[in-house]
Amino acid sequence: xxxxxxxxxxxxxxxxxxxxxxxxxxxxxxxxxxxxxxxxxxxxxxxxxxxxxxxxxxxxxxxxxxxxxxxxxxxxxxxxxxxxxxxxxxxxxxxxxxxxxxxxxxxxxxxxxxxxxxxxxxxxxxxxxxxxxxxxxxxxxxxxxxxxxxxxxxxxxxxxxxxxxxxxxxxxxxxxxxxxxxxxxxxxxxxxxxxxxxxxxxxxxxxxxxxxxxxxxxxxxxxxxxxxxxxxx
Numbered sequence: 716x717x718x719x720x721x722x723x724x725x726x727x728x729x730x731x732x733x734x735x736x737x738x739x740x741x742x743x744x745x746x747x748x749x750x751x752x753x754x755x756x757x758x759x760x761x762x763x764x765x766x767x768x769x770x771x772x773x774x775x776x777x778x779x780x781x782x783x784x785x786x787x788x789x790x791x792x793x794x795x796x797x798x799x800x801x802x803x804x805x806x807x808x809x810x811x812x813x814x815x816x817x818x819x820x821x822x823x824x825x826x827x828x829x830x831x832x833x834x835x836x837x838x839x840x841x842x843x844x845x846x847x848x849x850x851x852x853x854x855x856x857x858x859x860x861x862x863x864x865x866x867x868x869x870x871x872x873x874x875x876x877x878x879x880x881x882x883x884x885x886x887x888x889x890x891x892x893x894x895x896x897x898x899x900x901x902x903x904x905x906x907x908x909x910x911x912x913x914x915x916x917x918x919x920x921x922x923x924x925x926x927x928x929x930x931x932x933x934x935x936x937x938x939x940x941x942x943x944x945x946x947x948x
Contacts, residue, residue, distance in 0.1 A: 750920050751896065754937060755930065756906050757914035758891040760884035764910055769874035771866070773818035773825055775882070780808040780815050785824035789863055797864070804859050810842040815859075818875050825866040826875035830883065831856040846919065846928050850892075855883045857893040860902070872902075877909045897937065903944035913941040 786805045793801050804827070808815065813835035817827045831839050833850040839858075840847065850856060857879055862871045880891055894917060895902045916937045919928045933941070 750918065752937070753894040753917045753919065754897055754903065754913060754933075754941065755915040755917050756893050756895060756903075756911035758880055758893075758910040758912070760880060760889050760891055762910070763877075763880055763884060764908075766877040766881060767870060767873035767909060769825075769866075769870040771820045771825070771869060771871075773820060773871060773874050773878075775816040775818045775826070775828075775875050775878040778815045778817040778827075780811055780813070783808060783815060783817060783824075783827075785817060785827065785863065786861075789824075793864075800861065804861055807842060807859055810838060812838050812842050812859075816875070816879060818871070818878075820866065823865065824863050825869075826863065826871040827859070827861045828857060828875055828879060829859040830879045831858065832883075832886075832888070845926060848930060851890075853889045855888050855891050857891055872905045873908055876906070880910060897940055900940075900944040903941065907945040913937065 786801050786808065790798065790801045790805070807829065812829060813831060815827065815829055818825050829839075831850070832855050833852055836847075836850050836856070839856070840849075847856065857876060860872060860876065883891055891911075892914070893906060893911060895906060897916070913933055915930050916933055917928055917930050919926060921927075
């Protein structure tokens with residue numbers, strides 16, 4: 716299966732125009748030499764808060780990765796970092812990672828995210844070898860969150876993610892995992908609002924195209940970042 720990094724390298728001239736020089740060079744550099752920390756967050760599915768409603772009604776529904784064209788349509792006008800994020804999610808679709816859920820409003824996609832169950836995790840591990848630990852029978856993974864540009868600042872992430880957690884709880888799962896870059900305070904705060912708490916950190920290292928990922932306990936810096944991001948406002 717093709718990997719997102721490979722696509723970016725293969726079509727670098729096109730991406731240079733769309734993503735911009737700085738963003739493209741940064742992404743290409745990451746394929747060679749990169750170290751990044753993600754916070755592993757866990758939600759107890761037996762103790763979830765109520766679904767957080769967005770400003771527009773949204774219902775998350777399972778969607779075929781082979782038929783969904785929302786990421787392609789958004790790519791047509793995306794620029795900069797958004798363009799790269801869309802390429803990565805289109806890569807998940809191309810590799811058939813399951814299961815994609817999408818909420819629409821008036822026919823337009825508003826929010827998308829993957830809910831991966833243990834029985835569906837093989838393609839995820841093929842898509843990103845070594846990036847995630849195998850799921851336990853009682854666990855699910857939420858990844859690839861994306862709010863479409865027309866629906867930002869409307870609470871779509873909280874509404875969509877809350878629904879997925881409740882879907883998993885209703886199916887009998889007891890725990891959900893998600894990962895957020897340690898410097899992404901808004902997403903950390905959003906995950907905390909729907910029931911996630913800091914569980915561990917994962918250090919991802921890429922050296923000349925080879926990627927390794929290590930789970931580690933939260934250190935003092937991770938604890939401080941989490942506390943600041945989730946402090947009451």
